[in-house]
Amino acid sequence: xxxxxxxxxxPLQAAGLGVRYDRRSVIDDLDLAVPPGSFxxxxxxxxxxxxxxxxxxxxxxxxxxxxxxxxxxxxxSYPAKDTARRLGLLPQSAVSPEGITVAELVxxxxxxxxxxxxxxxVADEAAVTDALRLTDVADLATRRVDELSGGQRQRxxxxxxxxxxxxxxxxxxxxxxxxxxxxxxxxxxxxxxxxQGRTVVAVLxxxxxxxxxxxxxxxxxxxxxxxxxxxxTTITAELVAxxxxxxxxxxxxxxTGTPLVVPADTRRPHPVAAGx
Amino acid sequence: MPAARTGRRAARGAWFGAALAALITAxxxxxxxxxxxxxPGAVLDTVFGGGSAESRFVVWEQRIPRTAAGLAVxxxxxxxxxxxxxxxxxxxxxxxLLGVNAxxxxxxxxxxxxxxxxxxxxxxxxxxAGALLLTVAVYAIGSAGxxxxxxxxxxxxxxxxxxxxxxxxxxxxxxxxxxxxRMRGWSAGSLLERGVDVVLPVLPLVLVGLALALWAAPGxxxxxxxxxxxxxxxxxxxRIQLVTLAAVTLLAGSATAVAGPLVFVGLVVPHVVRWTxxxxxxxxxxxxxxxxxxxxxxxxxxxxxxxxxxxxPVGVVTAFVGAPVxxxxxxxxxATAL
Ligand SMILES: Nc1ncnc2c1ncn2[C@@H]1O[C@H](COP(=O)(O)OP(=O)(O)OP(=O)(O)O)[C@@H](O)[C@H]1O
Ligand SMILES: [Mg+2]
Numbered sequence: 001x002x003x004x005x006x007x008x009x010x011p012l013q014a015a016g017l018g019v020r021y022d023r024r025s026v027i028d029d030l031d032l033a034v035p036p037g038s039f040x041x042x043x044x045x046x047x048x049x050x051x052x053x054x055x056x057x058x059x060x061x062x063x064x065x066x067x068x069x070x071x072x073x074x075x076x077s078y079p080a081k082d083t084a085r086r087l088g089l090l091p092q093s094a095v096s097p098e099g100i101t102v103a104e105l106v107x108x109x110x111x112x113x114x115x116x117x118x119x120x121x122v123a124d125e126a127a128v129t130d131a132l133r134l135t136d137v138a139d140l141a142t143r144r145v146d147e148l149s150g151g152q153r154q155r156x157x158x159x160x161x162x163x164x165x166x167x168x169x170x171x172x173x174x175x176x177x178x179x180x181x182x183x184x185x186x187x188x189x190x191x192x193x194x195x196q197g198r199t200v201v202a203v204l205x206x207x208x209x210x211x212x213x214x215x216x217x218x219x220x221x222x223x224x225x226x227x228x229x230x231x232x233t234t235i236t237a238e239l240v241a242x243x244x245x246x247x248x249x250x251x252x253x254x255x256t257g258t259p260l261v262v263p264a265d266t267r268r269p270h271p272v273a274a275g276x
Numbered sequence: 277m278p279a280a281r282t283g284r285r286a287a288r289g290a291w292f293g294a295a296l297a298a299l300i301t302a303x304x305x306x307x308x309x310x311x312x313x314x315x316p317g318a319v320l321d322t323v324f325g326g327g328s329a330e331s332r333f334v335v336w337e338q339r340i341p342r343t344a345a346g347l348a349v350x351x352x353x354x355x356x357x358x359x360x361x362x363x364x365x366x367x368x369x370x371x372x373l374l375g376v377n378a379x380x381x382x383x384x385x386x387x388x389x390x391x392x393x394x395x396x397x398x399x400x401x402x403x404x405a406g407a408l409l410l411t412v413a414v415y416a417i418g419s420a421g422x423x424x425x426x427x428x429x430x431x432x433x434x435x436x437x438x439x440x441x442x443x444x445x446x447x448x449x450x451x452x453x454x455x456x457x458r459m460r461g462w463s464a465g466s467l468l469e470r471g472v473d474v475v476l477p478v479l480p481l482v483l484v485g486l487a488l489a490l491w492a493a494p495g496x497x498x499x500x501x502x503x504x505x506x507x508x509x510x511x512x513x514x515r516i517q518l519v520t521l522a523a524v525t526l527l528a529g530s531a532t533a534v535a536g537p538l539v540f541v542g543l544v545v546p547h548v549v550r551w552t553x554x555x556x557x558x559x560x561x562x563x564x565x566x567x568x569x570x571x572x573x574x575x576x577x578x579x580x581x582x583x584x585x586x587x588x589p590v591g592v593v594t595a596f597v598g599a600p601v602x603x604x605x606x607x608x609x610x611a612t613a614l
Binding site for chain 1: 284491494495497498500501502504505507508509510511512550554555556558
């Protein structure tokens with residue numbers, strides 16, 4: 001399914017993209033254009049290929065067929081550091097070396113901006129300080145990452161990606177592990193970054209968050225894109241039923257008017273205790 | 277917080293200051309102390325151009341080259357160990373895991389047994405050739421079947437091939453008693469009689485290895501966060517891994533060539549450095565360079581005076597020092613900071 005109209009100047013596009021692990025094809029002939037300046041959210045059931053798509057879009061997986069275009073050019077043709085100055089990625093799972101401090105971890109986001117003989121500059125320092133402040137982890141700067149809570153850790157990882165200072169940010173499930181307040185905080189942070197002109201692409205599992213925060217939704221199923229567009233028109237009861245196999249109703253979010261997915265009550269009644 | 281960070285920076289400055297002071301002390305002791313009872317004043321006199329013919333010979337032909345050999349071997353082993361631990365992401369990895377030592381020892385044994393090689397300089401070339409041969413073999417076999425050779429595959433291949441070559445070496449020396457005698461001296465690890473002719477040829481190899489290690493260090497920092505993170509930060513993961521391998525071969529190969537297989541230096545030194553300097557590979561490489569040299573020089577000096585009038589090989593001393601440290605490491609629960 002290729003849509004005929006493509007937003008102009010899309011910073012990140014896929015054309016006829018196919019991705020495979022060894023011999024197994026996960027994504028086949030996929031077309032996609034991330035609208036410039038958008039907050040694009042990818043939704044879809046487990047194992048449908050969201051992380052795979054994100055990794056391919058970031059140039060981490062080679063395209064088995066088709067291309068990924070970064071700023072209009074084949075992503076495979078960029079030198080590694082060049083890509084990293086345009087696009088930052090937070091993968092679904094990242095490991096932190098034991099004993100590393102928050103400030104050190106965030107500083108590693110500056111790799112693409114460093115030279116062999118100029119390892120640390122004023123700009124590097126400013127970028128790290130900004131990233132720590134934006135994610136509200138400045139107070140933790142000297143703490144060890146492995147001694148933080150899951151939510152604090154997640155914000156530190158986001159800070160590391162922010163320190164890379166790329167106009168395009170890709171995040172794979174950035175709100176996993178966070179309590180509801182911190183989920184909203186991270187989403188607000190992404191919203192702010194988006195407001196400052198950065199294009200954000202995130203995989204989210206919470207459809208209601210997706211509906212509230214995204215300007216553009218991409219719904220995936222079995223490695224294909226099944227719906228694309230603003231939340232109001234894409235997140236419908238039919239789509240959720242089709243993609244997730246979940247009976248549901250969609251109502252209007254009382255605060256924002258965006259779609260709000262309410263699962264149908266499919267509980268089986270408890271068996272009535274016999275013999276009484 | 278900025279206060280805490282500057283505090284940390286000051287602590288690191290103090291660390292390197294202390295390490296350099298230790299290095300200077302070790303170098304001085306290595307030039308002053310020896311089986312030949314020269315007065316320290318006479319040694320100093322000789323270093324600055326004076327001295328008798330005999331003291332000139334002892335200082336310039338024996339002690340200074342031997343000290344240079346200790347510096348090069350210690351720095352090389354310390355850094356090779358740091359690289360191996362970062363490469364395999366295993367805090368107990370050591371340069372021997374890639375089989376470099378076993379390859380070097382095998383070719384030295386062949387040289388001794390079949391070609392009657394007897395000089396330290398002869399061993400140098402044989403050991404270098406062996407180290408190179410083994411790395412190429414490990415790499416070729418590790419990437420057979422068209423798949424990229426990751427750290428795990430390479431290490432497993434290295435251990436396996438290393439074991440085969442170690443077995444071959446044992447078989448060779450057991451069946452050739454006179455070769456066994458000479459191998460025994462080499463494989464204990466010693467800096468005795470390492471003159472300028474032995475040290476000079478490997479010095480460029482060590483320097484190139486150290487430069488490659490420093491070049492790879494920032495990339496290794498990112499690779500420690502996972503391959504996906506490293507790539508998205510702009511690291512060419514393959515390239516960094518190849519450069520790391522090349523550096524380990526150069527460093528471990530030339531150290532083994534000069535001194536024979538020295539155990540524990542490559543394992544213990546980076547560990548101690550990480551405890552005290554943290555997780556940044558740039559600092560770990562620099563710190564291991566200095567501390568490795570200190571350890572080998574100190575062990576060598578100790579070996580010269582421990583069992584007078586004979587000498588204890590530096591490899592034996594490092595084992596005596598290293599074994600307790602290793603046991604402490606393993607018993608510590610958080611021994612793994614990488
Ligand atoms: N490294 C890999 N090697 C082989 N197959 C993989 C690999 N990573 C993912 N897959 C497979 O590719 C398919 C898509 O996986 P992917 O991780 O992209 O799903 P996802 O949509 O991100 O799922 P989730 O919501 O659980 O994160 C799955 O069937 C998975 O088993
Ligand atoms: Mg995923």
